[in-house]
Amino acid sequence: MRSPIVGLHHVTAFSSNPQRNLDFYTEILGLRFVKRTVNFDDPGTYHFYFGDDAGSPGTIMTTFPGPRSARGQAGVGETSHVAFSIPLASLDYWHTRLTGLGVLVERTGKRFSEEVLTLADPDGMKIELVGTADVIAPKAPRFADVPAEHSIRGFFGVSLLLHAAEKTAAVLNMMGFAKVAEEGNRQRFSAPGDALGNHIDLVIDPAAKYGHFGAGSVHHIAFRAKDDEAQKEWRALIEQTLDVTPVLDRDYFHSIYFREPGGVLFELATDNPGFATDESIDTLGERLCLPEWVxxxxxxxxxxVAPIELKKSLQKAQVTA
Incomplete structure (x- = not known):
């Protein structure tokens, strides 16, 4: 029996200023800087990974910071919002924290059964903090100043902006996501269970315009494959209806990519081997890690690449690439 896809593995976006990007996700959102490496397809560009303390699948926000990157424009066929899961009781904490740090944040109100805060990262990528009553125990980043009980747990899900739902819905159904709710022009598809990032919302707007990639745009969303064997089985199924890449070695996971009919680039990434293969769990993100061939x-x-300063709440260290 094929191992199920339980939710998102990571989300990857374009960004601009590397230091500003690093500071926002660590100092503002309180995520851990899990890995600093380079874009394997463009080794002259950084690839940053942020997540919980262990860099667990389902918590990883990754960025390609390019100092000369122009601002992108969100549009149809793209991921419009990236949602993180927080405890319902932490909504007031996060509203107060973000406002106090000068981040514009909106109380978006209730969507389906959850309360939502909406903000943007420094490059304009829309982020949501979704308050839920049932959240997993935290693996709180050790250097963050966010109290563990309020820490971001990982992904809640993403919203995809589309002209129509049917073909994308069929792909999600094939991947094990079922339609569980509908509200206005928003349809929610969820994977069984309670894994992080198991909600994919389709926002349907037949009049939406196409955008263009740039800083603040999501490049792709990655789903979880339990291991190499599960990924192989899923690839065999996916290639029956969609073009899919060969397996690519990303050092910390193995990946296949395919574009769903609505235009969003999907990835299926293995949970293993993880981020502690080339540095210890205690020192994740503290040095530039390169693939062997680079x-x-x-x-x-x-x-x-630009020098960056990794700031820690428990200690300060000047760390360059």
């Missing part, structure tokens, strides 16, 4: 270019890459 290591000979380290000096050139270090000279090209």
């Amino acid at each position: 290591e000979p270019q380290r000096a050139k890459i270090e000279a090209r």
